[in-house]
Amino acid sequence: MITITIIGSGNVAQHLIQAITKAVGLDLIQVFARNKVSVSHLISNDKIISEIDAFKTADLYIIAVTDTAIREVSSHFPFQGKLVAHTSGSIAIEDLSNTNKKAVFYPLQTFSKNKTIDFKEVPICIEATNDEDFAVIKEVAQLISNSVYEINSAQRKALHVAAVFVNNFTNHLYQLGNEICKKNQVSFEILKPLIEETANKIKTLSPKQSQTGPAKRGDTQTINAHLNFLSDDNQKEIYRLLTKSILDNGKKL
Amino acid sequence: MITITIIGSGNVAQHLIQAITKAVGLDLIQVFARNKVSVSHLISNDKIISEIDAFKTADLYIIAVTDTAIREVSSHFPFQGKLVAHTSGSIAIEDLSNTNKKAVFYPLQTFSKNKTIDFKEVPICIEATNDEDFAVIKEVAQLISNSVYEINSAQRKALHVAAVFVNNFTNHLYQLGNEICKKNQVSFEILKPLIEETANKIKTLSPKQSQTGPAKRGDTQTINAHLNFLSDDNQKEIYRLLTKSILDNGKKL
Numbered sequence: 001m002i003t004i005t006i007i008g009s010g011n012v013a014q015h016l017i018q019a020i021t022k023a024v025g026l027d028l029i030q031v032f033a034r035n036k037v038s039v040s041h042l043i044s045n046d047k048i049i050s051e052i053d054a055f056k057t058a059d060l061y062i063i064a065v066t067d068t069a070i071r072e073v074s075s076h077f078p079f080q081g082k083l084v085a086h087t088s089g090s091i092a093i094e095d096l097s098n099t100n101k102k103a104v105f106y107p108l109q110t111f112s113k114n115k116t117i118d119f120k121e122v123p124i125c126i127e128a129t130n131d132e133d134f135a136v137i138k139e140v141a142q143l144i145s146n147s148v149y150e151i152n153s154a155q156r157k158a159l160h161v162a163a164v165f166v167n168n169f170t171n172h173l174y175q176l177g178n179e180i181c182k183k184n185q186v187s188f189e190i191l192k193p194l195i196e197e198t199a200n201k202i203k204t205l206s207p208k209q210s211q212t213g214p215a216k217r218g219d220t221q222t223i224n225a226h227l228n229f230l231s232d233d234n235q236k237e238i239y240r241l242l243t244k245s246i247l248d249n250g251k252k253l
Numbered sequence: 254m255i256t257i258t259i260i261g262s263g264n265v266a267q268h269l270i271q272a273i274t275k276a277v278g279l280d281l282i283q284v285f286a287r288n289k290v291s292v293s294h295l296i297s298n299d300k301i302i303s304e305i306d307a308f309k310t311a312d313l314y315i316i317a318v319t320d321t322a323i324r325e326v327s328s329h330f331p332f333q334g335k336l337v338a339h340t341s342g343s344i345a346i347e348d349l350s351n352t353n354k355k356a357v358f359y360p361l362q363t364f365s366k367n368k369t370i371d372f373k374e375v376p377i378c379i380e381a382t383n384d385e386d387f388a389v390i391k392e393v394a395q396l397i398s399n400s401v402y403e404i405n406s407a408q409r410k411a412l413h414v415a416a417v418f419v420n421n422f423t424n425h426l427y428q429l430g431n432e433i434c435k436k437n438q439v440s441f442e443i444l445k446p447l448i449e450e451t452a453n454k455i456k457t458l459s460p461k462q463s464q465t466g467p468a469k470r471g472d473t474q475t476i477n478a479h480l481n482f483l484s485d486d487n488q489k490e491i492y493r494l495l496t497k498s499i500l501d502n503g504k505k506l
Contacts, residue, residue: 011465067475090467090475108443110450110465112458117450123443149443158437159444161479161492162430166444167451168466169495170423175460175502177415184411190361190376190402191412191419192455197363197370198420199452202445205365207428212264212363213421214343222320222343226414234498239414241494242422245487249428 001027002140005055007073008064009033011111012087016064017042019119023143029058052078060140062087062105063096071095083133089160092153093127103128103137106156107145110167119144125151125159176235208249215246254280255393258308260326261317262286264364265340269317270295272372276396282311305331313393315340315358316349324348336386342413345406346380356381356390359409360398363420372397378404378412429488461502468499 004020006013006028013031017039020028029047032055033039036048049055055078063073063086070086075097077084084096085103096102104127109117124141126148128134134150141148151159174195181188201210214222223243230236257273259266259281266284270292273281282300285308286292289301302308308331316326316339323339328350330337337349338356349355357380362370377394379401381387387403394401404412427448434441454463467475476496483489 066470067472090478109447110454110463112454112463112465115454115458121446123446125443147443147446149440151439151443155437155439157478157482158433159439161482162433162439162441162444163447164466164479164492165426165433165488166430166448168464168468168499169491170426170448170451171454171460171463171465172468172495172499172502173418173423173426174455175464176498177419178460180411180415180418184408186404186408186412186415187402188415190378190400190404191415193374193376193400194362194416195419195423195452195455198423199448201363201365201368201424202427202448205368207424207431210363210365210424211421211428212365212424213417215421215425217319219320225343225410226417229410229414234501235418238422238494238498239417241491242425245429245491246421246425248487249425 001025002060002136002143003027003029003058004140005030005032005058005061006064007032007061009035009038010064010066011113012107013064014039014042014113015111015117015119016062016087016107019144022119025143026140029056030054052076055079057082059083060085060103060136061100067091071097074100083136085137089125089156089163092157093129094153101129101133103133104151104153104156105137105141106151108159108163110171120146123147123149125149125156127152127156173238176238179232180230180235211246213246215243216250218247218250254278255313255389255396256280256282256311257393258283258285258311258314259317260285260314262288262291263317263319264366265360266317267292267295267366268364268370268372269315269340269360272397275372278396279393282309283307305329308332310335312336313338313356313389314353320344324350327353336389338390342378342409342416345410346382347406354382354386356386357406357409358390358394359404361412361416373399376400376402378402378409380405380409429491432485433483433488464499466499468496469503471500471503 020026061084080099082100084100085105106125107122109122124145126137178188314337333352335353337353338358359378360375362375377398379390431441
């Protein structure tokens, strides 16, 4: 049985608490949360701590706080020589304090409150500084997920940037689509099967094979009609830039 | 039994042939295709025509050719007063020739060769110029799909532009994500569950509620780190513009 303490109470922390609680072979012994209420529906109150001197000894401490706080949190632990992992896509393993053994436990998924996730399907990108620590972090990850990858800090940074493109920016395009529908009194519902199929295609075709539309066809007549139709300058600029990118991409070998 | 003739042999035509052939109550009597081979795996050869004088009388003629050819195709039919529908998101109903009765039968989905689609889930946006024609087009649509919408030409144009954002541009973001992965020797596979969940979220949350990431958080440190990381000017410019759009959007009420 591997004992684990989570530091944090946000989206990632909350989803991790649920995943670890469910996993056979893992024991979530404490959650450090400044605001106890935010996690009290997920774990019994006696396991929630908010004072730094209340930490018990655990095999692994997982820091699931906002990126900018990771370094400071890791430097204030009252213990030394323990295994400490952060969960961030963009923070290097070296940024953790030298007082403890360093690791990364990065679940690459978009977590929202009130939206459950099957953690078994969440890719977990792990990193450690030696084989012994790596074995522990790997065992924990494999008890939670079916999809575990060894990824170094440089690769993780690339993955995080790529994730911003395929998730944050994609979701923003959904929002722009929603705005266009609203403005023209059409239901956004009509677009949902298209959104679903666009994501589904990627499972069997490469993005390049999946590309369709006026830019892909070089159909300047439709492109110009769309640009004339759009009245919002921001939407126009995004339409223009992404169309140009698709057109240029088609010319690449 | 409603008799139908399809004009065209591309992606939309091919998927329509399959959907109509399967539907109870519809009889696909002919397919007009300049290149017989492209549809010969979908329908018996005696039903494929490539000469304009071979058209039989049908209740509905569906033009599924490239946008720029629709007007011309519709003006060359050797018959008059029949019901003729096009399948385009961006062409107005008026663009069809006046010699026949006009309608629109726009399946709002992304069609690729070698990727089957459950047409029952494809939203079909229909339009006609009178109640009688509308009744026919509606019956055909409802025999093929569970999701039929009456949409006028102005609304259809808005839907088509919105579809470019949520489908064409989204798929291009997948491609940019793929490029970033390749360049940094990470498997694009790791991002697939994220892509799937990003689309899934939209079923239960609005795009605004679903938005996460550094731009949404106003995390300029991560944004700048990402911009420094990207070496491709095009990727940088897209990152900058979409980040700005998310930031500005957060300020809107």
